[in-house]
Amino acid sequence: MRTRSIYYFGLIALSLLLFVACNKSDVGSIGNAQSPSGKGGSLARFAVSGNYLYAVDASRLISYNIEQAGNPQQVKVSEVGFDIETIFPYKDKLFVGSGEAMYVFSIANPANPVKIGMVSHIRACDPVVAHDSIAYVTVRSGSACGGSLNALYVYDINNPQNPIERNMFNLVEPYGLGWHDGYLYVCDGQDGLKVYTAGTGIHQYELTYTTSMAGARFYDCIPYENLLIAMVEGGVILYDISQPAAPKELSRIMN
Amino acid sequence: MRIKISLLLLLFSGGFFIGCNDNGAPTEVDGWKPIYKSDIADIPISSQAPKPIEQGGKIYIKGNLLYQVERNKGIHVIDISDPSNPQQLAFISIGGASELAVKEHFLYSNNYNDLVVVDISDIHNARLQTRIANTFRFASIEVPPNLGYFECVDESKGDVVDWEYTTLHAPKCKF
Numbered sequence: 001m002r003t004r005s006i007y008y009f010g011l012i013a014l015s016l017l018l019f020v021a022c023n024k025s026d027v028g029s030i031g032n033a034q035s036p037s038g039k040g041g042s043l044a045r046f047a048v049s050g051n052y053l054y055a056v057d058a059s060r061l062i063s064y065n066i067e068q069a070g071n072p073q074q075v076k077v078s079e080v081g082f083d084i085e086t087i088f089p090y091k092d093k094l095f096v097g098s099g100e101a102m103y104v105f106s107i108a109n110p111a112n113p114v115k116i117g118m119v120s121h122i123r124a125c126d127p128v129v130a131h132d133s134i135a136y137v138t139v140r141s142g143s144a145c146g147g148s149l150n151a152l153y154v155y156d157i158n159n160p161q162n163p164i165e166r167n168m169f170n171l172v173e174p175y176g177l178g179w180h181d182g183y184l185y186v187c188d189g190q191d192g193l194k195v196y197t198a199g200t201g202i203h204q205y206e207l208t209y210t211t212s213m214a215g216a217r218f219y220d221c222i223p224y225e226n227l228l229i230a231m232v233e234g235g236v237i238l239y240d241i242s243q244p245a246a247p248k249e250l251s252r253i254m255n
Numbered sequence: 256m257r258i259k260i261s262l263l264l265l266l267f268s269g270g271f272f273i274g275c276n277d278n279g280a281p282t283e284v285d286g287w288k289p290i291y292k293s294d295i296a297d298i299p300i301s302s303q304a305p306k307p308i309e310q311g312g313k314i315y316i317k318g319n320l321l322y323q324v325e326r327n328k329g330i331h332v333i334d335i336s337d338p339s340n341p342q343q344l345a346f347i348s349i350g351g352a353s354e355l356a357v358k359e360h361f362l363y364s365n366n367y368n369d370l371v372v373v374d375i376s377d378i379h380n381a382r383l384q385t386r387i388a389n390t391f392r393f394a395s396i397e398v399p400p401n402l403g404y405f406e407c408v409d410e411s412k413g414d415v416v417d418w419e420y421t422t423l424h425a426p427k428c429k430f
Contacts, residue, residue, distance in 0.1 A: 037359075039315070044313060046354045048356045048363075053358070055354070055391065058392055064370070070372055072385065222315075222316055224316050235308040236311065236321065236341075251341055254308055
């Protein structure tokens with residue numbers, strides 16, 4: 001009971017903080033070409049967007065003002081759900097992946113993320129990436145994640161309050177994924193890094209398997225200009241993706 | 256610690272009781288062994304010479320510098336300005352590290368459940384700038400990351416920070 005009252009006291013204290021923070025006009029933005037921050041993978045629990053650091057732990061989304069980068073100020077703690085695993089910032093949204101759902105938060109007011117939508121799926125681990133009005137989610141079973149399906153889901157998020165499943169592809173053991181210039185890179189564990197070409201127009205929810213990289217167990221990747229940085233078992237592999245459909249291995253950082 | 260015990264875990268505990276019965280567990284079997292916070296030396300946050308990547312974790316890129324977590328130990332810093340010939344620059348020791356992000360010349364990571372902000376303006380002389388203690392409650396570390404036998408958690412040894420897959424001798428717990 002004591003911890004519970006401390007918890008509520010904390011919530012009250014935070015909401016006061018938040019009230020102060022909300023009164024301050026703040027225009028954090030993502031996608032700034034002069035971005036002072038960098039880029040993480042889809043398995044990340046930390047995301048920097050504008051002047052805010054968002055972190056997810058097992059059950060909560062914690063927001064910090066990092067206008068002064070060396071001195072973060074916690075501004076909000078949001079209870080989200082069970083088994084939260086990943087966070088992906090895209091424009092004015094945060095996509096939070098959990099063991100049983102994808103949650104969508106609006107950060108139109110970056111100091112005050114607000115849960116605006118969610119979609120449940122079968123129980124599994126699920127990193128998310130988003131592009132325009134589409135969210136791509138992988139679900140992986142066979143571990144503490146539970147479930148029995150290994151797949152890639154394509155959600156229509158035109159209405160983020162109500163994401164709609166538009167497509168599904170079976171995979172082997174998918175972990176993270178990355179989007180670059182009309183291509184989706186999916187890290188399918190031992191089965192390789194798979195490249196899909198995204199459809200356009202009325203076929204926008206389609207994905208066409210194009211090629212795959214082998215020779216490692218792939219966990220996550222970050223497309224970064226013409227580079228694809230892949231986190232693999234034991235280290236990192238760098239690929240040239242100036243031709244996005246045909247990644248070319250440049251080097252390996254592993255021992 | 257109490258707070259971490261979610262309803263879900265209570266539901267799971269039914270399974271543990273079944274698992275913890277002495278129902279003929281093998282004398283030797285591969286499974287999960289808890290690593291306690293006290294098992295891992297409390298190393299100060301500082302720059303060290305580059306180290307081999309052993310259990311490479313999450314990655315983050317900013318400018319020409321690539322950062323990779325070494326699970327529970329710290330962060331490798333790699334210069335990829337020539338991506339055909341990347342160079343490991345330094346290793347920043349951070350006990351319990353699993354997460355990372357960078358803004359300006361500050362690295363955000365976690366020292367177990369603390370948020371730590373590390374000044375990396377000189378990558379060879381990283382120093383702790385700020386710490387927000389006990390801000391995180393990370394994933395259900397009370398249970399191993401995968402199904403199977405595991406060595407039961409001894410709460411008297413303190414918080415479990417990770418699990419290691421190894422050979423167990425007559426484990427009493429199963430997940």
